[in-house]
Amino acid sequence: MSYQSIKEECLVANLALPKTGLVDLTFGNVSVADPERRVFAIKPSGVAYDKLTAADMVILDYEGNLVEGRLRPSSDTATHRCLFLNFPGIRAVVHTHSRSAVAFAQAGLDLPCLGTTHCDYFHGPVPVTRTLTPDEVAGDYEWETGRVIVERFSGMNPLDIPAVLVKNHGPFAWGPSAAKAVETALALEIVADMALKTLALNPSVMPAPGHLLDKHFFRKHGTGAYYGQPA
Amino acid sequence: MSYQSIKEECLVANLALPKTGLVDLTFGNVSVADPERRVFAIKPSGVAYDKLTAADMVILDYEGNLVEGRLRPSSDTATHRCLFLNFPGIRAVVHTHSRSAVAFAQAGLDLPCLGTTHCDYFHGPVPVTRTLTPDEVAGDYEWETGRVIVERFSGMNPLDIPAVLVKNHGPFAWGPSAAKAVETALALEIVADMALKTLALNPSVMPAPGHLLDKHFFRKHGTGAYYGQPA
Amino acid sequence: MSYQSIKEECLVANLALPKTGLVDLTFGNVSVADPERRVFAIKPSGVAYDKLTAADMVILDYEGNLVEGRLRPSSDTATHRCLFLNFPGIRAVVHTHSRSAVAFAQAGLDLPCLGTTHCDYFHGPVPVTRTLTPDEVAGDYEWETGRVIVERFSGMNPLDIPAVLVKNHGPFAWGPSAAKAVETALALEIVADMALKTLALNPSVMPAPGHLLDKHFFRKHGTGAYYGQPA
Amino acid sequence: MSYQSIKEECLVANLALPKTGLVDLTFGNVSVADPERRVFAIKPSGVAYDKLTAADMVILDYEGNLVEGRLRPSSDTATHRCLFLNFPGIRAVVHTHSRSAVAFAQAGLDLPCLGTTHCDYFHGPVPVTRTLTPDEVAGDYEWETGRVIVERFSGMNPLDIPAVLVKNHGPFAWGPSAAKAVETALALEIVADMALKTLALNPSVMPAPGHLLDKHFFRKHGTGAYYGQPA
Numbered sequence: 026m027s028y029q030s031i032k033e034e035c036l037v038a039n040l041a042l043p044k045t046g047l048v049d050l051t052f053g054n055v056s057v058a059d060p061e062r063r064v065f066a067i068k069p070s071g072v073a074y075d076k077l078t079a080a081d082m083v084i085l086d087y088e089g090n091l092v093e094g095r096l097r098p099s100s101d102t103a104t105h106r107c108l109f110l111n112f113p114g115i116r117a118v119v120h121t122h123s124r125s126a127v128a129f130a131q132a133g134l135d136l137p138c139l140g141t142t143h144c145d146y147f148h149g150p151v152p153v154t155r156t157l158t159p160d161e162v163a164g165d166y167e168w169e170t171g172r173v174i175v176e177r178f179s180g181m182n183p184l185d186i187p188a189v190l191v192k193n194h195g196p197f198a199w200g201p202s203a204a205k206a207v208e209t210a211l212a213l214e215i216v217a218d219m220a221l222k223t224l225a226l227n228p229s230v231m232p233a234p235g236h237l238l239d240k241h242f243f244r245k246h247g248t249g250a251y252y253g254q255p256a
Numbered sequence: 257m258s259y260q261s262i263k264e265e266c267l268v269a270n271l272a273l274p275k276t277g278l279v280d281l282t283f284g285n286v287s288v289a290d291p292e293r294r295v296f297a298i299k300p301s302g303v304a305y306d307k308l309t310a311a312d313m314v315i316l317d318y319e320g321n322l323v324e325g326r327l328r329p330s331s332d333t334a335t336h337r338c339l340f341l342n343f344p345g346i347r348a349v350v351h352t353h354s355r356s357a358v359a360f361a362q363a364g365l366d367l368p369c370l371g372t373t374h375c376d377y378f379h380g381p382v383p384v385t386r387t388l389t390p391d392e393v394a395g396d397y398e399w400e401t402g403r404v405i406v407e408r409f410s411g412m413n414p415l416d417i418p419a420v421l422v423k424n425h426g427p428f429a430w431g432p433s434a435a436k437a438v439e440t441a442l443a444l445e446i447v448a449d450m451a452l453k454t455l456a457l458n459p460s461v462m463p464a465p466g467h468l469l470d471k472h473f474f475r476k477h478g479t480g481a482y483y484g485q486p487a
Numbered sequence: 488m489s490y491q492s493i494k495e496e497c498l499v500a501n502l503a504l505p506k507t508g509l510v511d512l513t514f515g516n517v518s519v520a521d522p523e524r525r526v527f528a529i530k531p532s533g534v535a536y537d538k539l540t541a542a543d544m545v546i547l548d549y550e551g552n553l554v555e556g557r558l559r560p561s562s563d564t565a566t567h568r569c570l571f572l573n574f575p576g577i578r579a580v581v582h583t584h585s586r587s588a589v590a591f592a593q594a595g596l597d598l599p600c601l602g603t604t605h606c607d608y609f610h611g612p613v614p615v616t617r618t619l620t621p622d623e624v625a626g627d628y629e630w631e632t633g634r635v636i637v638e639r640f641s642g643m644n645p646l647d648i649p650a651v652l653v654k655n656h657g658p659f660a661w662g663p664s665a666a667k668a669v670e671t672a673l674a675l676e677i678v679a680d681m682a683l684k685t686l687a688l689n690p691s692v693m694p695a696p697g698h699l700l701d702k703h704f705f706r707k708h709g710t711g712a713y714y715g716q717p718a
Numbered sequence: 719m720s721y722q723s724i725k726e727e728c729l730v731a732n733l734a735l736p737k738t739g740l741v742d743l744t745f746g747n748v749s750v751a752d753p754e755r756r757v758f759a760i761k762p763s764g765v766a767y768d769k770l771t772a773a774d775m776v777i778l779d780y781e782g783n784l785v786e787g788r789l790r791p792s793s794d795t796a797t798h799r800c801l802f803l804n805f806p807g808i809r810a811v812v813h814t815h816s817r818s819a820v821a822f823a824q825a826g827l828d829l830p831c832l833g834t835t836h837c838d839y840f841h842g843p844v845p846v847t848r849t850l851t852p853d854e855v856a857g858d859y860e861w862e863t864g865r866v867i868v869e870r871f872s873g874m875n876p877l878d879i880p881a882v883l884v885k886n887h888g889p890f891a892w893g894p895s896a897a898k899a900v901e902t903a904l905a906l907e908i909v910a911d912m913a914l915k916t917l918a919l920n921p922s923v924m925p926a927p928g929h930l931l932d933k934h935f936f937r938k939h940g941t942g943a944y945y946g947q948p949a
Contacts (some may be wrong), residue, residue: 049446050439052373071484100475100483122373124446128453131370132461139824140886142745142815159467166471193371193464208743215742215817221453222821222914230825233886236852240859244793252793253764280677281670283604302715331706331714353604355677359684362601363692390698397702424602424695452684511908512901514835533946562937562945584835586908590915593832594923621929628933655833655926683915 027093028066031057032082034117035066038203042121043074045211052122056105057203060116063087065109069096100167107171108199112183115199117206122195125217129153130190136216138232139223143216144241145252146209148185150232152177154192170194185242188213258324259297262288263313265348266297269434273352274305276442283353287336288434291347294318296340300327331398338402339430343414346430348437353426356448360384361421367447369463370454374447375472376483377440379416381463383408385423401425416473419444489555490528493519494544496579497528500665504583505536507673514584518567519665522578525549527571531558562629569633570661574645577661579668584657587679591615592652598678600694601685605678606703607714608671610647612694614639616654632656647704650675720786721759724750725775727810728759731896735814736767738904745815749798750896753809756780758802762789793860800864801892805876810896812903815888818910822846823883829909831925832916836909837934838945839902841878843925845870847885863887878935881906 038055042048051071058065066082083094089106091098099105105118129136129151136151138144154173161169174189174197187209188198196213200206223230232238245252269286273279282302289296297313314325320337322329330336336349360367360382367382369375385404392400405420405428418440419429427444431437454461463469476483500517504510513533520527528544545556551568553560561567567580591598591613598613600606616635623631636651636659649671650660658675662668685692694700707714731748735741744764751758759775776787782799784791792798798811822829822844829844831837847866854862867882867890880902881891889906893899916923925931938945 050442069485097482097485122446122450124450125453127371127373127450128457131450131454131464132458134457140820141888142820156465157468159465162467162471193468195372211743215815219815219817219820219824221456222818223824225456225914225918226821226827227825233824234849234852236855237850237886240855251790254762254790281673300716328713328716353677355681356684358602358604358681359688362681362685362695363689365688387696388699390696393698393702424699426603452687456687512904531947559944559947584908584912586912587915589833589835589912590919593912593916593926594920596919618927619930621927624929624933655930657834683918687918 028059028064028084029079031059031064031066032079032084034203035068035082036077036079038117038119038207039068039077040074041204041207042119045207047121047123047207047210047214048074049122053120054099054101054105055117055119055203055207056099056102056109057117058109058115060109064092065105067098067102067105069094070099072096101170103165103167104171104174104197107168107175108197111171111175112178112199114184114201115187116201117199117203119198119203119206119210120195121210121214123210123214123217125221126190126196126214127194128221129217130195131193133192136190136213136220138238139216139220139230140233141237141241142212142219144233144238145245146212146216147188148238148242148246151186151188151190151196151213152181153190156192185246259290259295259315260310262290262295262297263310263315265434266299266313267308267310269348269350269438270299270308271305272435272438273350276438278352278354278438278441278445279305280353284351285330285332285336286348286350286434286438287330287333287340288348289340289346291340295323296336298329298333298336300325301330303327332401334396334398335402335405335428338399338406339428342402342406343409343430345415345432346418346437347432348430348434350429350434350437350441351426352441352445354441354445354448356452357421357427357445358425359452360448361426362424364423367421367444367451369469370447370451370461371464372468372472373443373450375464375469376476377443377447378419379469379473379477382417382419382421382427382444383412384421387423416477490521490526490546491541493521493526493528494541494546496665497530497544498539498541500579500581500669501530501539502536503666503669504581507669509583509585509669509672509676510536511584515582516561516563516567517579517581517665517669518561518564518571519579520571520577522571526554527567529560529564529567531556532561534558563632565627565629566633566636566659569630569637570659573633573637574640574661576646576663577649578663579661579665581660581665581668581672582657583672583676585672585676585679587683588652588658588676589656590683591679592657593655595654598652598675598682600700601678601682601692602695603699603703604674604681606695606700607707608674608678609650610700610704610708613648613650613652613658613675614643615652618654647708721752721757721777722772724752724757724759725772725777727896728761728775729770729772731810731812731900732761732770733767734897734900735812738900740814740816740900740903740907741767742815746813747792747794747798748810748812748896748900749792749795749802750810751802751808753802757785758798760791760795760798762787763792765789794863796858796860797864797867797890800861800868801890804864804868805871805892807877807894808880808892809894810892810899812891812896812899813888814903814907816903816907816910818914819883819889819907820887821914822910823888824886826885829883829906829913831931832909832913832923833926834930834934835905835912837926837931838938839905839909840881841931841935841939844879844881844883844889844906845874846883849885878939
């Protein structure tokens with residue numbers, strides 16, 4: 026099987042979605058790129074997770090051409106492709122409708138950084154995008170969804186804040202591998218749940234102080250990291 | 257076994273209810289019609305899901321006469337029958353007391369359309385019915401429950417918004433098959449949960465814009481649909 | 488084994504508590520009476536559910552004397568005994584710290600009747616007791632807990648509202664059998680969860696109308712009941 | 719294997735964390751001390767629970783020197799060590815990011831004592847620490863986290879209130895054994911969940927009265943305890 030490695034990585038990550046509780050019904054998808062060959066594997070559209078095989082994964086190139094596959098790719102494919110083209114350094118994208126993250130996306134609010142669980146994954150608030158215009162929705166909708174994500178990250182490093190909330194829609198997360206991107210999508214849902222409960226207790230709560238944010242993020246990321254085992 | 261096909265479809269869908277978490281105890285039921293023969297199969301009343309067999313399903317005709325079955329049909333049977341008679345094009349009805357949908361029904365509020373998860377299933381808010389009058393409750397209560405649902409859909413297409421919230425009671429969902437009606441009942445509970453969390457964050461949140469609603473609904477429904485695999 | 492029938496009924500019901508999710512750790516207990524012999528079986532104190540056997544159940548008489556058993560009975564035994572003495576017609580008592588019912592008990596609020604799920608089990612709000620005085624707590628605390636429950640039901644029929652919320656503590660439910668009392672304790676937690684969500688959406692929500700309450704309660708209880716299968 | 723007893727006790731307790739639902743991903747750790755030998759066992763950093771063995775546990779002395787182990791200890795090790803040194807009488811420390819307890823920590827609020835479930839474990843509110851200063855975070859951060867916990871317990875007995883909420887971070891719990899410390903961490907999450915729901919119903923709710931708090935705490939603790947079976 027050609028492209029077997031990314032197809033299998035993509036399958037394993039897609040199967041992880043319902044197991045983690047992140048995804049109800051078929052509301053989620055994962056893609057995995059091979060940046061050197063400029064192709065990516067993605068879940069076929071609307072297929073139940075318990076029926077998926079590695080051979081079902083669809084391969085497209087970075088220009089959006091079908092390279093291999095018998096099935097129609099996820100309806101969100103153009104959004105994934107836009108992120109691979111614009112966020113160098115990422116190899117996988119995860120989209121879910123996980124409920125607490127969706128609540129912030131529907132409320133139109135950035136997910137604030139309220140504590141160390143958040144800081145361990147995201148170096149600042151997880152931003153919400155602007156509303157797409159009628160023209161953007163009438164045009165190449167899924168590609169435009171990617172464009173507003175990229176626009177929102179203007180001046181920000183997508184590797185330091187590896188997720189976004191698409192307004193009135195839901196979260197996308199990304200990372201260096203499919204497993205890490207799924208972990209980030211799960212961490213996002215957890216910190217969104219914690220933030221919902223925190224805001225219920227104290228609607229005017231202040232963000233975690235910047236020195237704590239830096240400490241926790243860089244405890245896990247970059248050259249000074251000391252969390253986990255040495256590679 | 258006569259009517260075997262709809263009895264088995266009805267059994268499978270009833271068994272799906274507790275598995276999805278939609279139903280506690282015996283708080284739910286599914287019916288499946290054969291519109292050509294003008295009969296439907298429905299769960300017997302108050303029987304535990306783990307004891308149900310296809311042979312336990314009760315068959316009634318569209319006039320409410322018992323056609324086949326040893327057990328008493330669901331106490332909500334007349335509501336199901338009223339929907340089969342008034343909503344041409346539906347083949348299955350699901351009733352649950354799923355908790356977040358019940359919260360909107362008890363609060364007396366339409367479930368607003370706040371994001372794409374909702375738009376994928378319902379082309380607008382899911383409406384709540386008016387309170388039944390004392391006379392309606394004292395009369396043929398379950399039939400009158402169906403009547404207020406039909407009244408609430410006056411001028412609306414029940415195939416575009418395939419669910420309702422009965423005031424101070426709970427949700428009914430419907431569709432072209434029992435599996436699809438159960439999926440819709442589950443999607444309803446999920447979007448109700450998301451809406452509860454969204455309203456907690458932002459009590460004055462605006463609905464998703466109309467162009468986004470149309471895009472997502474018609475991405476999945478009608479002749480221009482492109483979600484999922486070709487039939 | 489003497490008193491085998493009530494010991495086994497008591498065991499089965501105690502084991503049901505953690506399975507339903509009603510009980511965390513060892514925060515719950517069930518008792519089952521034999522009213523003719525004026526004795527009851529109750530869970531031993533602080534024993535993990537996965538270690539319980541029927542032989543571990545403790546038998547006491549209605550005056551509180553130990554009749555049989557090697558283990559110390561539940562610390563809440565005197566509350567159960569007080570209910571058996573004062574509420575004729577009940578055969579089983581369930582005590583849990585289920586979380587949504589506890590929230591109403593801690594908030595000091597009656598659980599209002601907001602919809603048919605509630606009406607199916609309780610013919611009106613589930614009442615909260617008054618605070619125990621320092622003298623009552625310093626005295627025979629668990630017996631006095633029973634006394635304030637009985638006081639709260641003055642003028643009410645405990646068979647029509649088979650549960651109570653003890654202020655700053657949690658729920659007790661009762662019924663004609665241990666299985667039915669556990670079902671009622673579960674229904675109480677479910678309707679408390681629904682009420683929490685309803686009040687979050689609409690803090691000034693009105694109770695379900697009286698004609699709907701009567702209809703649903705008497706659809707399931709008394710001589711005109713037509714829910715379920717004929718006995 | 720040397721130190722086998724505390725390594726195994728530590729392993730069993732770490733494995734209990736994901737089973738109880740207290741811990742997502744790898745967000746938690748347990749340590750177990752041998753106070754006579756002034757050493758403790760702790761989970762290695764960032765290792766998935768399903769891969770852990772007793773031999774993976776790291777042994778350190780009370781001065782923080784590595785005594786035995788191939789892996790890097792938990793990044794929170796210095797916090798655990800600070801508690802062992804300053805809270806005589808404890809043998810185990812548990813750290814989690816359990817969601818409702820984190821909500822109080824992020825909101826900067828003590829967890830109030832609202833009912834008997836709380837009183838059974840904690841003789842008063844569970845306190846939240848002050849914010850660490852930039853200097854404290856820039857210095858020996860994890861040790862300083864322990865210092866602010868110890869500072870917060872000035873004048874309080876850590877055996878009567880065996881848990882704390884670290885501001886913008888999360889809970890630590892402790893006890894005479896790893897199993898008891900995990901039970902306390904679980905009870906903390908349960909009462910935090912109950913308190914969140916109670917405060918949603920009644921934001922100005924009063925704490926449980928002092929006579930009830932004393933009664934329940936001393937029903938389970940100290941020489942007058944009568945909960946559970948005699949030792």
